[in-house]
Amino acid sequence: MKKFGIVAVCLLLIGLIAGCGQQKKADDVLSVINNAKDTSIEQLIERAKAETGDFTVYSTSSKTDKTVKAFFAKYGLQGTGSGVKQNEKDFYSAIEKLIDGGSAEIDAVVTQNGASLSVELGAGNLINYNPVVPGAAKSDMYAFMYYFKEFAMDKKFDEQITNVWDLIDTSSAVYYRKAGEPINQLFMAALTTDAWAQKLSAAYDEKYGAGTCDSAVAAGNFKNAGYLFIDGFLKKATDYESEGKIASKIVVDAEKPVIGFSPVTKYSTGAEGTYNKVKFFNKMKGFNGYAYKFYTQIAKTTDRPYTAMLFINYLSTAEGIATYQEGNGVYSTNSMVQQDIDSLLDGFVLENYTDVKSDWASIVKLLEGYN
Structure with a gap:
C-alpha cells in the first residue's frame, strides 16, 4: 500500500x-x-x-x-x-x-x-x-475583416425585396441556414437589441401602417419587433446544409423564384462567374444584410x-x-x-456579442426551437 x-x-x-x-x-x-x-x-x-x-x-x-x-x-x-x-x-x-x-x-x-x-x-x-x-x-x-452575408435571387426573376418583412410575405421560397451555423445565431440575436428592434418596427409600420407593429408585438406576446421578425422569418425559411450550396445550387439558375441567404463571396467572380447572375437585396427597409467578423x-x-x-x-x-x-x-x-x-457597413447588422451577452443563453434556446 x-x-x-x-x-x-x-x-x-x-x-x-x-x-x-x-x-x-x-x-x-x-x-x-x-x-x-x-x-x-x-x-x-x-x-x-x-x-x-x-x-x-x-x-x-x-x-x-x-x-x-x-x-x-x-x-x-x-x-x-x-x-x-x-x-x-x-x-x-x-x-x-x-x-x-x-x-x-x-x-x-x-x-x-x-x-x-x-x-x-x-x-x-x-x-x-x-x-x-x-x-x-x-x-x-x-x-x-468583415464578411458580408446578403439575400439574393437569380436576375431572371422580376421580384424585388425592398423591406425585410417582404422576406416573410413573399411567395418565393427562402433558404437560410439555421442549424449548424452559430454565426447566424448572432445575426438573429442582434435583431433583438433596442437599436435594430426600432428599425424593424419602423419598417413594419411603413409596410403595414402606423402602429401596426406595436399591435402585432402585443398580440404575439413578443418582447419587441426583433422577436416578432425572428418568429415569422424562421418559420418561413427553409434550412439547408450549406450556405455555399444555397448560393450555387439553390439560387443560381433556379427554375422557380427562390431567395437565398449566404456570404457574397459564395458567388464566383469573373466572366463565367455566378456573381453577375444574381441580384442582391441589400437596400431594404429594416436592414441590408449581416456583416460579421x-x-x-x-x-x-x-x-x-x-x-x-x-x-x-x-x-x-x-x-x-x-x-x-x-x-x-x-x-x-x-x-x-x-x-x-x-x-x-451602413444598414448592415454588425456582429456584436457584447450587446446580446446578457440574453444570449435564452436567445440561443429560442433559436434552437426553430431548427
Whole structure:
C-alpha cells in the first residue's frame, strides 16, 4: 500500500509541476505581448526572424494555410508556417484541448463567432493583440475583416425585396441556414437589441401602417419587433446544409423564384462567374444584410509570439487581406485599407456579442426551437 501511495504522490507532484510550467509559459507569452504592444513593424520583423520552429494557425477557413505560407515567404522567416482548418462546430473545443494540454502546436487562430471567442479570451487561452500598422482598428477582440452575408435571387426573376418583412410575405421560397451555423445565431440575436428592434418596427409600420407593429408585438406576446421578425422569418425559411450550396445550387439558375441567404463571396467572380447572375437585396427597409467578423488572436502556448504579432499585422494590411480572401463582400477593418468602410457597413447588422451577452443563453434556446 505504501508503494502505491508513493506512486500516487509522485504522479500528483509531476502533474503540479507540469501545470506550473504551463502557467509560467502562458504568463511569459502574455508579458511579451503586453510589452510589445507599441513595438514597430521593423522590430517585430527582426524578432520574428530570430524565432524558430513551426508556426501553426488554427482556423475555420481553408484560406488560412495559403496566407500563412505567403506571410512566411514575404518576411523570410525560419521554420514552417501552415494553417489547419477546423470545422466551425468543433473549432473551440479542439483548440481548447490543445491549449489546456500545453501544446505548442497552436500559435494563433483565425476564426469567427465572437460569443465563443469571448469565452476563450476570458479563460486566458487566447490573448488579444491590436496591430500597430496605420489605420488598424483597436478592440478587446481584434478582428481584421468583415464578411458580408446578403439575400439574393437569380436576375431572371422580376421580384424585388425592398423591406425585410417582404422576406416573410413573399411567395418565393427562402433558404437560410439555421442549424449548424452559430454565426447566424448572432445575426438573429442582434435583431433583438433596442437599436435594430426600432428599425424593424419602423419598417413594419411603413409596410403595414402606423402602429401596426406595436399591435402585432402585443398580440404575439413578443418582447419587441426583433422577436416578432425572428418568429415569422424562421418559420418561413427553409434550412439547408450549406450556405455555399444555397448560393450555387439553390439560387443560381433556379427554375422557380427562390431567395437565398449566404456570404457574397459564395458567388464566383469573373466572366463565367455566378456573381453577375444574381441580384442582391441589400437596400431594404429594416436592414441590408449581416456583416460579421473574422478575428485573429494569439494562443497562450505559442513558442513564436513575435511571429504571431507580425502575422496579425500582415492580415491588417492591403496585401494581407488580398492574399487571404479575394472577391466581393470582404472588407478590411483597417480604415486606411478600406477607406469607405463606414459607408459600406451602413444598414448592415454588425456582429456584436457584447450587446446580446446578457440574453444570449435564452436567445440561443429560442433559436434552437426553430431548427
